Amino acid sequence: MTDTPQFKGTHLFDRLCWAKENLDGVQSDYRVVYEDSVDECAKILVPDPNWMACALQGGILPPVEVYHELAKDEAQPNFTKHTRGYLLHETEPVSSMTEEEAIEYLIKKDCPQAVWKTYNEGNRLKMVICKKEQLPQTREWRNAWKIDQDLIAA
Amino acid sequence: MANGKIKADTLEHSTAGSLDTLYVVRGSTKAWSSLDGSGGSTTTQHGSLNISSVLDDGVGQYGFNFGSNMNGATYSSVGCGGDNANFNCVTNWTGVPDTYTSGRTGMGILNVSNSQYSDSDVCITVNGDLA
Secondary structure: OOOOOOOOOOOHHHHHHHHHHHOOOOOOOEEEEEOOOOOOOOEEEEEOHHHHHHHHHOOOOOOHHHHHHHHHHHOOOOOOOOOOOHHHHHOOOOOOOOHHHHHHHHHHHHOOHHHHOOOOOOOOOOEEEEEHHHOOOOOOOHHHOOOOHHHHHO | OOOOOOOOOEEEEOOOEEEEHHHHHHHOOOEEEEEEOOOOOOOEEEEEEOEEEEEEEEOOEEEEEEOOOEOOOOOEEEEEEOOOOOEEEEEOOOOOOOOOEOOEEEEEEEEOOOOEEOOOEEEEEEEOOEO
8 A cells, every 4th residue: 555645734736646646546436415405406426536545545635624614714705815725734634534434524525514514404304325326327307306205214 | 756846936948938937836727527427327537636526416517626725716617518519618607506616616518509408528627726
């Protein structure tokens, strides 16, 4: 297994370039299906193979809370550009994750917080993690796809 | 020279002049992705850089989450789709709230003939400054 260099203080983009050069991509079979609007179809999040390789390797990605801090900054009304980008590069990288832990990290990073923080509250389940084989195998009626609530209840 | 580093502010050619390396740092592509959004229900990715995940948002509509954020929502993302001339792209797409931020961009593929979103092969390139 390739050893990860000591990356704390290295720009995150440079780490990702190193990973692309040195690690084999890992295409996860997991998919995250979520609904963030009752008026829209379900969305499907597909993990990137290079990113997944970084998560499994460890020592490359920052803690997910760093992204939340940047999102808070960006939500300010007078935001123009990030002034705390150093959080991405100077925070101690997280250690290696299992594939399942990586999916949890990715949900917290890339799904809307309004979805994953309350995914099982209210009248409908708003998010599920599944294997790609559990999704429809064609894109027929794609804009009508919704999470099957009966299937979840079963 | 694994993990080596050359520090230079300027590259100088013997006859053609010099180039500030800042042009290289700021001008190079910061993220890209190529995927097949047309086959089956699960997006197949051909290759990428600085992408943490791809979103299948519906017919012809895709989101791209960055691993390393851009420094704001003022970057340029350019994409293309389809395997013939009958597709147009909408990039830096704001059709869905939170789609175009420092951590995410999106694009839609329109079929020119009927102005409907269409599933197709998708490529996107992002330029700008990183956080």
